[in-house]
Amino acid sequence: MKRRDFFKKAGVMSAGAAAATTGLAAPAIAQGNITWRMVTTWPKNFPGLGVGAQRLADRITAASGGRLSVQVFAAGELVPALQSIDAVIDGSAEMSHGAAYYWQNKSQGLSFFTGVPYGMTSRELAAWVRYLGGQEIWDEIYDQFGLQGFLSGDTGTQAGGWFRNELTGLSDIQGLRFRTPGLGGQVWEKMGASVTNLAGGEIFQALQSGTLDAAEFVGPYNDLALGFYQICKNYYFPSFNEPGLATELVVDKAKYQELPEDLQAIVRDCSQAEYDQVASDFYANDPRALATLVNDHGVTVRQFPEEILEAGAQAATELLTEIRENGDALTKKTVESYISALNLVRTRSEGTDMGFMRAREQYFSLS
Structure with a gap:
């Protein structure tokens, strides 16, 4: 799909139409039913992520029998993409669908719930969040802002990015203008790149204008729709800075706790179901x-x-050490929990999964 076709089909609202949506000043309540607004960081109908946000909204609406209906606003329809969480904080929306590392300026600990360079795969991350104390720490971080976060999507290990020119070594990275967010962006900065973050819908134009030399977003499924191939032809794998990216559903915690327990469970469980559904979508x-x-x-x-892989690992080690030593108390707690969980779950991934994958690659094939 060409980029212009994707955005044409996406039907991005005009400024006037977007302004009209601001008239929704409070959740609609009729005959005991509630309507919540979900703002997202994704373009409308965006493969995998935007579709996943809409599917999550539809799941919640259907599972609740319409008692809790969720209305989805794509990036720019109600607020700009990277202001979606602020819309929940200020009360102009009840839900945000995005990635926690977009908000690392609020707390660096949030990056650990999206993707950590050389860190956990998506399955390992889910194990930490669900069984090894990650959710409890995530709750502590978001409590500061009156929010509640849930894992809501899983892209798996991502692609490393699109580059105008072939990379032969570290010298090619020096001064490279690269779009890549979160802790991974800080790792690339340590390696010599000039890093910026942009919402997905803004990357193509920056590449086209020459503002960027390279960009990474997710992987082939999304990147094909965004049209990066029209400018860059060198596509690098795998991403060592986003080994298992998770998206999040963030809700206004006070409003969430006011819901009946069954509706709370529907929001929580539908998010967990969608985390797994999005993973299947990307793998397919x-x-x-x-x-x-x-x-x-x-x-x-x-x-x-x-040379780049090794330098990335060294930079990631330095960065995580710096955060653990210099971060605030809650960030340090996050890092300690994350590292402890990583050292545990990787024994299974590397001792069992990796051995099987090597054997399958070497000895088994069917046509």
């Missing part, structure tokens, strides 16, 4: 999108040079 569609990028659009798939 990333390979097909990548084949289209290579076969139809002349994209070259590359692996990062070992």
Whole structure:
């Protein structure tokens, strides 16, 4: 799908239409039913992520029998993409769908609930959040802002990014203008890149204008829709800074706690179901999108040079050590919990899953 076709189909609202939505000053309540507004960081109908946000809203509405209806606003329809969480804090929306590392300026600890360079895969992250104390720490962080967070989507290990020129080593990174957010962005800065963060819908224009030399967003499924291949032909794998990215549903905690217990459970459990549903969506569609990028659009798939991988690991070690030593008490607590959980769950991933994957790659194939 060409980028212009995707955005045409997305039907992004005009400024006048967006302004009209601000008339929704409070959740609608009729005959005991409630309507909540979900603002997202994704373009409308965006594959995987935007579709996942809409599907989550539809799940909640259906499971509640319409007692809690969720109305979705894509990026820019009610508020700009990277202001969605502020809309929940200031009460102009009840829900935000995005990625926790977009809000690391509020608390650096939030980045650990999205993706950590050389950190947990998505399955490992879910184990930490659900069973090893991660959710409780996440709750502590968001309590400061009157919010409640839930895992809501899983992209798996992401692509490393799109680059105008081939990377031969660290020297090619120096001064590189690169869109990449979160802790991963800080790692690339340590390696010499000039890093910025932009919402997904803004990246293509920045590449096209020459403001950016490179960008990473998610992976083939999303990147094909965004049209990055029209400018950059070097596509690097895998992402060492986003090994298992999670999206989040954030809700106004006071309003959430005012809901009956069954509606609270519906919001929580539908989010968990959607976390797994989005993972299946990406696993099914990333390979097909990548084949289209290579076969139809002349994209070259590359692996990062070992020099860059090693430097990234060293920079990640330095960054996490700095955060653990210099962060505030709650951030330190987050880092300690994350590292403890990582050291536990990786024994299973590396001792069991990795061995099987190696064996399958080497010895088994069917056509």
